[in-house]
Amino acid sequence: AQSVTQPDARVTVSEGASLQLRCKYSYSATPYLFWYVQYPRQGLQLLLKYYSGDPVVQGVNSFEAEFSKSNSSFHLQKASVHWSDSAVYFCALSMGYKLTFGTGTSLLVDP
Amino acid sequence: ETAVFQTPNYHVTQVGNEVSFNCKQTLGHDTMYWYKQDSKKLLKIMFSYNNKQLIVNETVPRRFSPQSSDKAHLNLRIKSVEPEDSAVYLCASSLQGWNSDYTFGSGTRLLVI
Numbered sequence: 001a002q003s004v005t006q007p008d009a010r011v012t013v014s015e016g017a018s019l020q021l022r023c024k025y026s027y028s029a030t031p032y033l034f035w036y037v038q039y040p041r042q043g044l045q046l047l048l049k050y051y052s053g054d055p056v057v058q059g060v061n062s063f064e065a066e067f068s069k070s071n072s073s074f075h076l077q078k079a080s081v082h083w084s085d086s087a088v089y090f091c092a093l094s095m096g097y098k099l100t101f102g103t104g105t106s107l108l109v110d111p
Numbered sequence: 112e113t114a115v116f117q118t119p120n121y122h123v124t125q126v127g128n129e130v131s132f133n134c135k136q137t138l139g140h141d142t143m144y145w146y147k148q149d150s151k152k153l154l155k156i157m158f159s160y161n162n163k164q165l166i167v168n169e170t171v172p173r174r175f176s177p178q179s180s181d182k183a184h185l186n187l188r189i190k191s192v193e194p195e196d197s198a199v200y201l202c203a204s205s206l207q208g209w210n211s212d213y214t215f216g217s218g219t220r221l222l223v224i
Contacts, residue, residue: 032210038152043115043201043215051210088152094210097142097167101154 002027004093006102014110015083021076021105023091032094033074035065038104039087047089050074061085083111113137117202117216124192125224132187132219134202142166142208143185145177148199148218160185161208189221197223 005024013019025031032051036044048059055067065076074091086109091102115136124130136143144167145157158177159167165177174193178186189196199218205211 034212036215041217043217044203044213045215046212049212090154096210097159097161097208098144098156098169099213100156104152104154106152 002093002095002100004091004100004102006089006091006105008105009103010106010108012108012110013081016080019076019078019081019085019107021089021091021107023074023076023102025072025074025091025093027093027095031067031074033065033067034092034094034099035059035063035074035076036090036092036101037087038090044090047076081107081109083109085109113139115202115204115214115216117200117219119219120217121220121222123222123224126193127191130189130192130221132200132202132221134185134187134216136183136202136204136214138204138206138214140204140206140214141182142205142211143179143182144203144205144213145185145187146201146203147171148201150198154201157187158185159208166208192221192223194223197221 003026034049035047038044050067088104090104092099118133142161144159160179163179174190201218202216203213205213
C-alpha cells in the first residue's frame with residue numbers, strides 16, 4: 001500500500017546546526033514528492049518538490065532534499081538552521097488526485 | 112492578492128448544530144480540496160473537486176457535504192456536528208489535479224462543545 005513515513009515525531013537542534021528530517025515512502029509508480037512546512041495557526045506552505053531529474057532539489061529558505069529510489073527516501077536538509085525554522089514539517093506523496101501526508105515532524109530550534 | 116481564502120478562522124458550536132465553511136481561491140486553479148487536520152496534526156483528505164466535479168470522496172461521515180458553485184469556490188457543510196468533528200479544516204487548490212503541488216488556506220478551526 002502507498003504510504004509516507006516520518007519516523008521522527010520531534011527533533012530539537014541548536015541554532016546554527018545542520019538538520020536532516022527523514023521521510024520514507026512506499027509507492028509502486030514514479031513518486032511525486034513534496035515537503036511542506038506549517039507554522040503555528042497557519043496553513044501549509046510548499047518548501048520544495050521532486051518530480052524527476054536531479055535527485056537533489058533546492059527549495060525556499062535554503063532547504064534542500066535528496067531523493068533516493070533505492071532507499072525509498074526523500075530526506076529534507078538544511079546546513080544551518082535559524083530559530084524561525086521552528087515549525088511542523090510534512091513530507092507528502094502525490095497519488096493522482098490526492099496528496100498523502102506523513103505524520104509530520106515537529107522541529108524546535110534552540111536559540 | 113492571489114491565494115486561498117477561508118472563512119471563518121474559528122468557530123465554536125454545540126453538538127447537533129449545522130455549520131458551513133467557505134473557501135475561495137484567486138489563483139485560477141482547476142482543482143480544490145478539503146483536508147481535516149486533527150489534534151495530533153494528522154492530515155486526511157476529505158474531498159477534491161476538479162472544475163466543479165467531485166473526483167475524490169474519501170470515507171467521511173455522511174453529515175459532511177462539499178458544495179462547489181464554480182471552480183474558484185469550494186464550501187464544506189457539516190450537518191449535526193459531533194465532538195469528534197473538532198479539528199482544523201484546511202482548504203487547498205492546485206493548478207491541475209493530477210500530481211500537482213497545492214496551495215493551502217490558513218484553515219478553519221472548529222470546536223464542538
